[in-house]
Amino acid sequence: MAATGQSPEQSIKRLAELLAGARRPAALTGAGISAESGIPTFRSGDSGFWGRFSPQDLATPQAFAADPLLVWCWYAWRRAQLAEVQPNAGHKALAELEHRPAGFTVITQNVDGLHQAAGSRNVIEVHGSITAVRCSADCTPRRYRLHERETDPTAATAFGADREVAQLVAERGDEAFALIREGHAIPSGVPPVCPSCGAYLRPDVVWFGEELPIEAINRSYKLAERADVFLAVGTSAVVYPAAGLPELAGAAGAVVVEINPEPTPLSNQADLSIRSGAGSALSAALELLDRGPGRA
Numbered sequence: 001m002a003a004t005g006q007s008p009e010q011s012i013k014r015l016a017e018l019l020a021g022a023r024r025p026a027a028l029t030g031a032g033i034s035a036e037s038g039i040p041t042f043r044s045g046d047s048g049f050w051g052r053f054s055p056q057d058l059a060t061p062q063a064f065a066a067d068p069l070l071v072w073c074w075y076a077w078r079r080a081q082l083a084e085v086q087p088n089a090g091h092k093a094l095a096e097l098e099h100r101p102a103g104f105t106v107i108t109q110n111v112d113g114l115h116q117a118a119g120s121r122n123v124i125e126v127h128g129s130i131t132a133v134r135c136s137a138d139c140t141p142r143r144y145r146l147h148e149r150e151t152d153p154t155a156a157t158a159f160g161a162d163r164e165v166a167q168l169v170a171e172r173g174d175e176a177f178a179l180i181r182e183g184h185a186i187p188s189g190v191p192p193v194c195p196s197c198g199a200y201l202r203p204d205v206v207w208f209g210e211e212l213p214i215e216a217i218n219r220s221y222k223l224a225e226r227a228d229v230f231l232a233v234g235t236s237a238v239v240y241p242a243a244g245l246p247e248l249a250g251a252a253g254a255v256v257v258e259i260n261p262e263p264t265p266l267s268n269q270a271d272l273s274i275r276s277g278a279g280s281a282l283s284a285a286l287e288l289l290d291r292g293p294g295r296a
């Protein structure tokens with residue numbers, strides 16, 4: 001049951017104590033941890049992605065089958081948004097925790113790569129990565145990664161028109177998607193096709209109705225079951241199976257700490273709910289941790 005009546009300062013002090021004593025700490029993160037980098041979350045009313053766009057039209061296998069160009073362009077636009085942003089204090093604090101004796105693993109629902117950009121090495125991406133693409137017909141396990149664009153001709157082709165799409169959306173705003181849908185203003189060469197079988201390439205992300213990558217989710221279950229302190233940072237905790245990880249950790253004996261400015265379905269089950277942005281809460285806890293016990 002969530003601790004009640006604690007001030008944010010007391011909650012953060014408690015988090016620092018928990019992290020100081022943790023032997024197997026881990027976290028589940030969601031879009032909220034990247035919000036302070038300037039990336040919209042999914043469910044923040046009109047400004048969230050799912051307030052402006054319909055997930056059924058953009059993030060399902062059926063949507064890709066019906067309108068591959070539109071779906072491709074949406075992800076290309078999001079990749080271009082990412083190119084402009086940096087990891088924030090929340091990502092950096094979690095990366096720093098990895099260097100402590102207990103280590104730290106981040107299980108993330110985010111596809112943005114910002115944990116890795118902040119220096120985290122132990123990252124499990126349960127919803128895939130937006131900077132990779134793969135064959136939509138699954139003819140090969142090969143992934144083409146954005147950073148290989150300079151060296152790999154197929155990656156160069158796969159990501160070739162990203163900037164063109166991003167420019168179109170920057171110039172025309174949401175109207176660009178209506179134009180793309182109507183067949184106007186279509187950048188050439190998108191979606192690119194698989195060099196092995198000719199099917200369209202697709203973003204290497206998990207869409208609604210799809211299975212999570214089996215190895216990633218199995219490792220996440222094991223980590224949650226073994227964790228003694230488990231953080232749920234910046235997630236609305238409504239999309240399963242990832243949303244079940246904090247519950248699983250709690251049932252297996254971990255102290256569950258939620259960091260989120262808003263209450264979520266997890267709040268009543270968490271042992272501690274910190275009503276704050278991820279960047280300030282995590283960096284303040286880290287600072288207390290560095291000062292050592294009794295010096296807060």
Ligand code: OAD
Nearest residue numbers: 030031032035041042043109234235236239260262277278
């Ligand atoms: P959501 O957009 O559902 O939730 C983001 C959460 O972050 C909300 O609960 C916010 O209150 C919180 N938040 C906002 N600003 C914050 C801040 N500065 N610090 C901490 N928290 C903050 O995003 P997710 O829970 O990640 O899946 O969504 C889960 C999945 O649903 C996503 O991976 C994506 C989406 O549809 C797919 O596309 C398959």
